[in-house]
Amino acid sequence: MAHATHRLRYAVVGLVLVGSFAFLLFKGLGTALNFYLPADQAVQQKASLGGKTFNLEGVVEPGSIHATPNGVDFVVTSGATKLPVVNSGSPPELFRPDIPVIAVGHFDGGTFVSNQILVKHSSNYIAQHPARVTAPNGSKQ
Amino acid sequence: MSPNPTVPSPIVQSPRVRWTVRIVGVTAAVAVAFTVWLGLWVTPPDQTQGDLVRLVYLHPGVAWVALYLAFGLAAAASILYLWPRTRSLFWDRLAAAAVEVGVVFNVCTLISGSIWGRPTWGVWWAWDARLTSTAVLLVLFLGYLALRRVPAEPEVRARRSAFVALFAAVDVPIVHFSVLWWKTLHQGATVLNPNLSPTIHGSMAWTLLLGFVALTLVFVWMLLVRYRIGFLEDWLGSSELDVALLERRAEGMA
Numbered sequence: 596m597a598h599a600t601h602r603l604r605y606a607v608v609g610l611v612l613v614g615s616f617a618f619l620l621f622k623g624l625g626t627a628l629n630f631y632l633p634a635d636q637a638v639q640q641k642a643s644l645g646g647k648t649f650n651l652e653g654v655v656e657p658g659s660i661h662a663t664p665n666g667v668d669f670v671v672t673s674g675a676t677k678l679p680v681v682n683s684g685s686p687p688e689l690f691r692p693d694i695p696v697i698a699v700g701h702f703d704g705g706t707f708v709s710n711q712i713l714v715k716h717s718s719n720y721i722a723q724h725p726a727r728v729t730a731p732n733g734s735k736q
Numbered sequence: 737m738s739p740n741p742t743v744p745s746p747i748v749q750s751p752r753v754r755w756t757v758r759i760v761g762v763t764a765a766v767a768v769a770f771t772v773w774l775g776l777w778v779t780p781p782d783q784t785q786g787d788l789v790r791l792v793y794l795h796p797g798v799a800w801v802a803l804y805l806a807f808g809l810a811a812a813a814s815i816l817y818l819w820p821r822t823r824s825l826f827w828d829r830l831a832a833a834a835v836e837v838g839v840v841f842n843v844c845t846l847i848s849g850s851i852w853g854r855p856t857w858g859v860w861w862a863w864d865a866r867l868t869s870t871a872v873l874l875v876l877f878l879g880y881l882a883l884r885r886v887p888a889e890p891e892v893r894a895r896r897s898a899f900v901a902l903f904a905a906v907d908v909p910i911v912h913f914s915v916l917w918w919k920t921l922h923q924g925a926t927v928l929n930p931n932l933s934p935t936i937h938g939s940m941a942w943t944l945l946l947g948f949v950a951l952t953l954v955f956v957w958m959l960l961v962r963y964r965i966g967f968l969e970d971w972l973g974s975s976e977l978d979v980a981l982l983e984r985r986a987e988g989m990a
Contacts, residue, residue, distance in 0.1 A: 630864035687858030718923035722780040
């Protein structure tokens with residue numbers, strides 16, 4: 596009797612583990628391993644993407660950010676490509692010009708309509724005090 | 737009538753070893769306290785992230801312990817167990833202790849990363865390659881710990897576990913290189929980047945380094961304590977068996 600309950604317990608634990616492993620693998624491969632598509636590549640593949648929802652990446656063009664009644668408009672650049680983004684909802688705290696962001700949405704004519712912005716911060720850490728520190732690339736920050 | 741199996745354990749019983757463990761523990765606590773002080777009060781805020789940058793002194797160090805120290809050690813110990821010339825239950829016990837500590841640090845990696853992700857990226861979680869492969873790593877090593885609970889002869893369990901540890905450890909380089917191989921939301925490496933030129937500097941870099949040292953000491957301390965417990969568990973198990981055998985024998989004679 597005790598033996599049977601033990602076996603059942605192992606089976607349940609095994610099932611839960613295998614199930615969660617499969618789920619994670621599915622989610623990982625489901626987003627095709629690449630989390631986003633750079634805006635220049637997205638514009639090239641616009642015809643095949645159609646109205647599909649995907650993650651678009653680009654750098655926020657300085658001076659292009661305008662608050663709108665239900666969100667924010669801005670332009671992302673990626674290589675030589677510039678693409679206007681219309682976002683509904685407020686972007687995260689760190690959203691600002693000249694940083695890479697990911698917009699979740701789809702093409703609508705010549706613009707990208709999104710409902711979520713993710714800020715893709717870099718792995719560079721630079722102290723905030725101006726003129727007191729030198730950035731890793733040698734420039735005064 | 738009570739059997740008294742001796743503990744064949746200079747490692748576990750010697751006062752010198754126990755003092756070493758204590759000293760490692762105290763040093764780790766001091767190093768952590770010093771990191772907290774530097775991280776929260778001395779270092780400047782970051783240009784982009786402001787005060788959120790302070791998580792850099794914790795999160796990468798925790799991940800470093802989980803991935804490279806704990807799971808790396810578990811993989812190395814598993815190979816040494818499987819290698820006939822070095823086969824010893826010492827390596828099996830060490831691998832088990834390393835995985836258990838590693839799982840704790842893996843969970844802390846996911847939690848601290850999530851707490852950092854919410855205010856910076858804007859989301860608690862994203863299914864990008866780095867985050868997903870780290871979650872997979874946790875599930876794999878939880879599987880390892882579950883397997884160890886299945887009753888078996890110590891040698892059978894050790895062999896099985898070693899194979900599973902090596903299989904699970906394949907995910908470690910995948911986690912490490914995920915930010916290079918695929919487009920991820922997670923940033924690339926700051927220190928161990930392809931150019932090996934750290935993109936962090938000054939007091940921030942030193943605090944980051946101290947954080948790595950402090951968390952490494954915490955890992956060593958936890959590993960030593962866990963190894964000792966594992967050893968005593970095994971010894972207790974075998975002494976209980978001796979008691980049971982003697983009792984059965986006594987019943988037979990009565």
